[in-house]
Amino acid sequence: MLSQRYQKEQEEQEQKIQDCKSKLAAGQQTVEDAQKWVELIKQIGVPKELTAELLNTLIEKIIVHEATEDDFGFRQQEIEIIFRFVGKID
Numbered sequence: 094m095l096s097q098r099y100q101k102e103q104e105e106q107e108q109k110i111q112d113c114k115s116k117l118a119a120g121q122q123t124v125e126d127a128q129k130w131v132e133l134i135k136q137i138g139v140p141k142e143l144t145a146e147l148l149n150t151l152i153e154k155i156i157v158h159e160a161t162e163d164d165f166g167f168r169q170q171e172i173e174i175i176f177r178f179v180g181k182i183d
Contacts, residue, residue: 126178133177153177 133150140147153175160170175181 130176130178151176 137147137150156173156175158171158173160168162168173181
């Protein structure tokens, strides 16, 4: 009986350790990605024009959602821009 409780507690503790390691790895990846983004922005500086090369460097993907009309007949369309290394910025 004590052995089973000890074994169960041991498994729970091991799971907690794995969860903490996963969170730590995710946090470290976030820091690395932020550093990569900062370096990329430093390299680019202040762009004078929007070029295909600049877009390909900064943007991972663009998601264009289906257009809808509101009650007044105005067309609305959501566009999401996913940036490299940092994801979507609201």
